[in-house]
Amino acid sequence: MSNFKQHSVLPGFNLALGFTLLYLSLIVLIPLSAAFIRTASLSWVEFWNMVTTPRVLASYRLTFGASFAAALVNAVFGLLVAWVLVRYRFPGKKLVDALVDLPFALPTAVAGIALTALYAGNGWIGQFFEPFGIKIAFTPLGIFVALTFIGLPFVVRTVQPVLEDIEAELEEAAATLGATRFQTFSRVIFPTLFPALLTGFALAFARAIGEYGSVIFIAGNMPMVSEITPLLIITKLEQYDYAGATALAVVMLIISFVMLLIINLLQWWTRRRSALT
Amino acid sequence: MSTTVLPIPSSAGPSNTNTYERSTQEPAWARRTLIGLALTFLTLFLFIPLISVFYEALKKGMDVYIAAITDPDAVSAIQLTLTAAAIAVPLNLIFGVAAAWAIAKFEFRGKNLLITLIDLPFSVSPVVSGLIYVLIFGLQGWLGPWLAEHDIKVIFAVPGIVLATLFVTVPFIARELIPLMQAQGTEEEEAAVVLGANGWQTFFHVTLPNVKWGLLYGVILCNARAMGEFGAVSVVSGHIRGSTNTLPLHVEILYNEYNFAAAFAVASLLALLALVTLALKTIVESKTRKQGSRGA
Numbered sequence: 001m002s003n004f005k006q007h008s009v010l011p012g013f014n015l016a017l018g019f020t021l022l023y024l025s026l027i028v029l030i031p032l033s034a035a036f037i038r039t040a041s042l043s044w045v046e047f048w049n050m051v052t053t054p055r056v057l058a059s060y061r062l063t064f065g066a067s068f069a070a071a072l073v074n075a076v077f078g079l080l081v082a083w084v085l086v087r088y089r090f091p092g093k094k095l096v097d098a099l100v101d102l103p104f105a106l107p108t109a110v111a112g113i114a115l116t117a118l119y120a121g122n123g124w125i126g127q128f129f130e131p132f133g134i135k136i137a138f139t140p141l142g143i144f145v146a147l148t149f150i151g152l153p154f155v156v157r158t159v160q161p162v163l164e165d166i167e168a169e170l171e172e173a174a175a176t177l178g179a180t181r182f183q184t185f186s187r188v189i190f191p192t193l194f195p196a197l198l199t200g201f202a203l204a205f206a207r208a209i210g211e212y213g214s215v216i217f218i219a220g221n222m223p224m225v226s227e228i229t230p231l232l233i234i235t236k237l238e239q240y241d242y243a244g245a246t247a248l249a250v251v252m253l254i255i256s257f258v259m260l261l262i263i264n265l266l267q268w269w270t271r272r273r274s275a276l277t
Numbered sequence: 278m279s280t281t282v283l284p285i286p287s288s289a290g291p292s293n294t295n296t297y298e299r300s301t302q303e304p305a306w307a308r309r310t311l312i313g314l315a316l317t318f319l320t321l322f323l324f325i326p327l328i329s330v331f332y333e334a335l336k337k338g339m340d341v342y343i344a345a346i347t348d349p350d351a352v353s354a355i356q357l358t359l360t361a362a363a364i365a366v367p368l369n370l371i372f373g374v375a376a377a378w379a380i381a382k383f384e385f386r387g388k389n390l391l392i393t394l395i396d397l398p399f400s401v402s403p404v405v406s407g408l409i410y411v412l413i414f415g416l417q418g419w420l421g422p423w424l425a426e427h428d429i430k431v432i433f434a435v436p437g438i439v440l441a442t443l444f445v446t447v448p449f450i451a452r453e454l455i456p457l458m459q460a461q462g463t464e465e466e467e468a469a470v471v472l473g474a475n476g477w478q479t480f481f482h483v484t485l486p487n488v489k490w491g492l493l494y495g496v497i498l499c500n501a502r503a504m505g506e507f508g509a510v511s512v513v514s515g516h517i518r519g520s521t522n523t524l525p526l527h528v529e530i531l532y533n534e535y536n537f538a539a540a541f542a543v544a545s546l547l548a549l550l551a552l553v554t555l556a557l558k559t560i561v562e563s564k565t566r567k568q569g570s571r572g573a
Contacts, residue, residue: 005385010466011476016379023372027443031409038412077318084315098559105551107505109525110544113532114326149322171301210402213507230404242417249405256400
């Protein structure tokens with residue numbers, strides 16, 4: 001015991017840790033392991049064939065492509081929003097700052113139907129694209145819109161605190177040494193923000209890959225065209241194809257774990273970088 | 278390196294403010310363009326969607342709106358949503374406090390792994406979160422035959438909905454409390470114990486007052502997610518009207534029946550919940566900031 005835990009005068013360690021481990025095992029770990037144990041009854045070839053059919057591959061391409069594009073847009077505009085919120089003053093700023101978290105608080109189904117109504121051919125926003133033959137709702141473009149909405153707060157909220165902590169002296173020094181404003185931004189500010197920006201991008205991307213609620217309303221859900229991987233899992237489940245659904249779930253879980261690892265590494269990098277400056 | 282300190286013009290007089298501002302601030306036109314671009318983006322992706330929920334909900338008039346949210350199916354969906362949150366939030370609160378006490382107040386091996394495991398539900402797709410419970414409690418699942426024998430329904434029934442809600446909301450309170458309690462250290466608790474307080478007294482009189490706002494913050498976020506969860510609950514619910522439909526699932530059913538006014542009316546309740554959540558969150562954040570600056 002002494003090896004495992006350092007001595008402390010405070011009571012309650014065994015009770016608190018015991019309860020934590022029991023609860024986590026019952027609610028999270030044992031259920032998650034069910035997916036892996038179920039899939040272990042398949043042979044490797046069976047598993048591989050299940051998760052690489054053309055329809056499944058099309059869903060990966062769509063899910064990853066749309067998630068990547070949405071996370072990229074969020075990285076650019078999230079940085080812009082964070083910059084504007086930290087550096088400038090304008091009327092309604094506090095309200096805007098509070099509303100940035102809306103995608104965290106708004107249930108995904110509500111976001112899904114609202115975005116569908118807006119970006120449909122006769123919707124408030126969709127009507128401006130319709131004359132140019134651009135359809136947004138019920139196409140992969142709609143999926144991109146929904147995922148952009150869902151991922152919006154991540155970049156803003158990871159970049160914002162780092163930007164607030166950048167000391168004015170850094171920029172003043174750059175200016176004193178003759179840097180133009182743009183040089184100061186690209187050579188001094190941006191490199192400091194970069195780890196946080198990348199973390200925000202990874203968080204938005206990871207969230208988008210698993211997203212279901214906001215996407216299914218706007219996607220159109222056509223196999224091979226606008227069917228995301230989470231929806232394909234539900235479809236297989238509804239057809240009582242438990243093995244197929246579970247195999248796909250395992251693929252999604254492995255991707256989640258890899259993303260979690262990458263995000264942890266990025267956060268470690270962000271902390272180290274900000275500790276150095 | 279610290280030989281001469283250059284006079285940094287941050288407190289400089291008005292004579293050279295102009296040159297200084299030019300080099301550390303953007304020109305006015307650039308500032309306005311950036312603010313404009315940011316607000317345009319937020320308007321398109323945030324503000325208009327939010328407004329449209331209420332617009333669509335009230336488009337057909339107040340009568341249709343009231344009828345939609347007082348419909349018996351809607352009322353039973355509200356009840357189920359409240360029930361699921363009333364079970365999930367307190368359980369995750371107890372879990373969050375226990376986990377934060379163990380992690381923040383003690384040093385032990387494997388702590389970082391434990392923190393990562395607590396965060397796990399955040400990174401799992403909601404659909405997968407629902408599916409894993411089907412694999413355990415469903416008819417084809419591990420416990421399925423035993424449950425069927427004893428006539429207990431978990432999947433396509435209320436217990437399944439509660440379990441799925443529990444899963445997706447596990448990290449919220451723990452992850453708010455852990456960094457907060459870590460930052461506050463253990464000295465105050467140790468003093469209390471040395472002075473003769475028992476563990477519970479120490480927790481309720483020393484620890485809890487220090488973290489109450491962070492705790493409330495976690496509860497608010499946990500509650501919002503518990504009431505709004507769609508994907509995980511959708512997999513285990515079976516969509517039985519008036520019995521296993523939560524509010525978000527009821528929105529989906531109404532929408533798929535092309536009953537848009539009613540769908541948006543019910544959705545507006547959830548949007549209101551989101552706005553209340555954001556308002557509370559903003560208040561709690563300003564409270565913690567005050568508390569933090571007082572502590573420092």
